[in-house]
Amino acid sequence: MSALPNRMPLSSPRASTAADIFHIGNVSASFTSATSSHLAEANPTPFNQTSKVLAKGSYPVSKLYPPLPCDILFESDVAVELRDGTFIYTDIYRPANTTNLTSPIPAIVAYSPYGKRGGFFNYDIFQPPNAIERMDVKYEWVSGLEKFEGPNPAYWLNKGYAVIHPDPRGVFNSEGDILMFGQQDARDGYDLIEWVAARSWSNGKVGMTGNSWLTVAQWWIASERPPHLAAIAPWEGWSDFYEDLVFRGGIPNFPFVDVLVTHLYGNGSNKIENISEMMSHAPRINDYWLDKAAKIENIDENLPVYAVGSWTNALHTLGTFQAWERLRTSNKWLRTHTTHEWHDYYTPTHVADLHKFFEKYLNNVDNDWETTPRVRLSLLNPGHDNIIDQPETKFPLSRQKIHRYYLDASTTSMSPSAPSTVSSATYNSTDNGTISFRMKFEHATDFVGYATVRLWVQAPDHNDMDLFCYLQKSNATTSKVIPILVLGSDTYVGAQGRVRVSLRDHRKPGTNGIYQYVNDEPSFLNENEIVPVDIPFWPTAIHYEAGEELTLLIQGWNSQKQPEFQNLGQPSIKNVGRHTFYTGDGYKSYVEIPQVIPAK
Template identity: 40%
Template structure:
């Protein structure tokens, strides 16, 4: 592939407003925040004296200068440092926008000091336990020089330079780690792949690992609602920022630009504590992908049953993370290496979730990929291939615009791992299909079961999640594919997880029936006797946008979608069933 140039646009200028916190002004210098200091009334006071080195200039390898804030314990002891790398303002923890996010999900602002970066580690806790925190304004953000890029190997090189600068500061022990959720997790894949010598451990807590497949063109569809929000509201500065929407529009197929936004997983060898969930329609696929493909021999995976922000700031989880960092950054003989390599959750959706289930791998041992065949005549799922061929169809321009297939379980059934669908499909009156699939759990009476992932379950969150805001309410595992993009990447695909190459378009001819594979998000789901599974195939998204206020994707569908089942067209749903 020839090298493709990025597309840039002017950054939003810095201007007063709700997006900026108390520490956002450019004020280089060193000050000490005394124990008991409280940045603002809602936030927790700090428990120890903290030295704040504000707006410290760091020069990157290409001569660009970025500015960082460093919080470190007072005193002369050398300490390790944790980096929170993102475009979100380094003083944004006290902004009304971040406080509003905490309010939306039901987190009390008193769980943090307000000194933390959005989605990053809290200096109040970590400085009290002998760590420094570095909050950078990355390339092109705020007063830092250069043009911003979005989730790119360039960020890995930049963060490499920052890590090596931090490691030789007179207050630093020479050990550097990274932590944080979402953007702060994504940047860790790219940085670790560059192998900075002083990076001792990483802690990616849910984040995409392939910008094409996870963010802008999932399933080959240009669903750019969240990409627009990232572009428009996260890069504020004096120069230019990457226009990810223009790139998605100009380059709808995989090319060098998109390849550059996939980290070199095989180069990630540093110890890693990875945190994932089944329910984040932006982050889940990417987190599990990176976990599978990274080369680290010392890697741990914990799959929780909530949403990343409550999980990240949960006191017990912070303590658990400190055991990991103490082991790798301080050499503590604390038994961390005895921690199960995988701790997974099994969702019940009726109040009986099982969490921290130990395993040596994911999917855990004893899981069998089991085929449930679609039967268009009975609209059921069955372990046997229907003998007779049949079709189920829907009109993409009218309701209901979908077809369903159900299975009832006579005995306790647990599924943990990667589901996929293999379908034989046909388009009538069109040469392409945008297909959406969903696995739902139904109770014994056929009622769909759902579960809020956040502590706030009030009226507003009910409204927001009725259709959309899927990260706040779990409704099942979904997948999607534009059928003309069905070609599989044979080097990356496995039987459990199909991977599409997205490098060619293969339109449908009239009357042509093609078989496709669709990967769905991983699941951990328990079915009690009498409960049911519903598998839905639809011409529109069944979950809506992933976050409140995002623009919803309009599928490029026309005509009828026909699903062929039985006989030579043995369409099936493959599920990871735990045996015994």
């Protein structure tokens, strides 16, 4: 792309030149009016194409944050022309001494639609009783200049980097309509990366980092292979919007989607993809939803990737690990943690670790980053201290062995031997009933990776059932489930699998739990019909001491909460009346667990 002037006039959207975002393959995408950025809740900032220096030692946002460690040149609302003629606007932070640069610098892009400044989402809105205060993102770790879930400009500029904060297509003053991922958004990101690399102050190397949506954007944009994208650091984010979030296990999840869409802001006259409408009227896999699954295999096989994931994330766990496994690059590293995504992202030691990665691949510094363990595994250990940064060579672990434990409804137990006698257990789904099966480990063991459960089920009062299964750890003496705490909150209740039974043949787990869509028609239950259903769990890593128990909890409702949105509603559940589970001869029900001998 040719270099553009740094200043362009604000224009209205030009439908005649814009890309066709209203048709994805053979599907018409639904759009609705975007929430106006003129609302007070959007915390709007005036459109102002200017530049100014934020002085070292000053407090540009609030004295709650540390003073700036260096002079910062802040350029606001810089115009970027995309390949279809649409203009988006970005803020640029770079060291003030780079105006007459003799040594060009790398740039880090934080790509998301939450607002380059302003926006609804910020850490201060997360407060008790519905969240942990600021999700333990300490004021001294940030500057207030950072995008929500993005890198702190004050830190990175002090290290000699530029930080780029775009408002993507349709967001705030950027032209067009707001997109929710997909190839068009990825192409827009490609154009931005190449525009940044062409700046006079740039060394031609652009990196990306950030959490959640900013991670999702990295999967998509990297799959388009921008030539000047030199490294990415995806810090927890889904990679298949359909399976990871909106229809996990076939069960629609409207509450989070509605919170997300209604808090993305346009210019007052444009539109945003109507995800809820698409969920209601096009719930089965089609071209629209396939466009919202990142093409991980397309990412350059030489692109350095430093990925971070956790087991306790209610949104991002599966997508993060599946994306990392599918990456073809040999230059990939994975670190797992046991806290919360935002807390982990801004923890100073982790920021320093990311700096070392970017120094290697954006500044060509010989710093031995490549000797970093390819996988740093952290294991949950409820009731004891978690195990942090255990070095491994790959994930899933090559030394894992799959152990099968059979369920016995007559004793609500599990064991390596299948019961011969048929038995059943029932709960009332209308009354939030549950069933638990337990098994004691005789020796210490680590449960690491993807588990599955096969159940034989019946819904005597209905033609469908929604099932939620959890794998937990119980006390050796009381058999009471030990809470797994995330920043002191027990919102994570164990590895979860869920399924709408009528969609049991809609998708099956493939290699390492990666889903394959095989059928798009529901198979409703006939009266008194007993059917097998296989339910994959999201990956986890939990350490069990000798005598501690593995507990399988089965119920008809979701008890895992998002620690940052603890008051969100339930997915759209279809349960009515009794759920019955059969075990024994002819109905062999079991859970399969990947186990390893604990590292010394």
